[in-house]
Amino acid sequence: MDNILRVASYNVRDFKDDVDAAVRVVRAINPDVLCLQEVPRHLLSSYRTASFAARCGLFWSGGHRGSGGTTVMSSLRVDAANVMHIPLKVRGRCQRERGYAVSQIRLPGYHSVGFVSIHLSLDPGERARHSAEVIKALPEDTPLVVAGDLNEGCDGRAWLAFGVRLRAVTGDAPTFPALNPQHRPDVIFASQQLSAVPRDAVKLDPGDLAAATDHLPVWVDLDLSGVPAR
Secondary structure (H helix, E strand, O other), rough: OOOOOEEEEEOOHHOOOHHHHHHHHHHHHHOOEEEEOOOOOOOHHHHHHHHHHHHHOOOEEOOOOOOOOEEEOOOOOEEEEEEEEEEEEOOOOOOOEEEEEEEEEEOOOOOEEEEEEEEEOHHHHHHHHHHHHHHHHHOOOOOOOEEOOOOOOOOOHHHHHHHHOEEEEOOOOOOOOOOOOOOOOOOEEOOOOOEEEOOOOOOHHHHHHHHHHOOOOOEEEEEEEOOOEE
């Protein structure tokens, strides 16, 4: 349907596992927007991310260093603009680099939607601090989607903070670890005017899901009918 946008989020663990399997998973989901976490960040790693995007049939703007391994890819069905990769300050030299990626996505005929891909810390205090920083930076006047790996469940402080402005639109099934999911750190939040609709069945190979990375993907179909047309 012309008014439906499929959004997915996936932690790909620095492509340390079976990249071919990850590509098959993404192509089976066939998202219009893909928010990624743990994309390789080391020097000269961009070509691996660009190759992954191309093999998934997606557009990637590049320039993701400083984002803590987060980025946003999109299909040619939508227009992507104002792509930014923003670092978050971490305390202590041993802490992993953190940040988030932002992109304005527009489905022709509809107002643009702001997308944020985020991967929060293992430390609860830092998760709360970073989520507050991200929320403060989110624009008030545009529909929003925030997707990623929060490293906590729905009772966590960061999760609850995002829930003040947005609502979780993915189900309550656990997503980690992929081989035997017990926890639900992966989630997609959306503004009230973006309605989640029943999605078409997607057949994902269990072997590919287990081989691709240690997280399961999450995805949702969002109805843009509540967003003013342009």
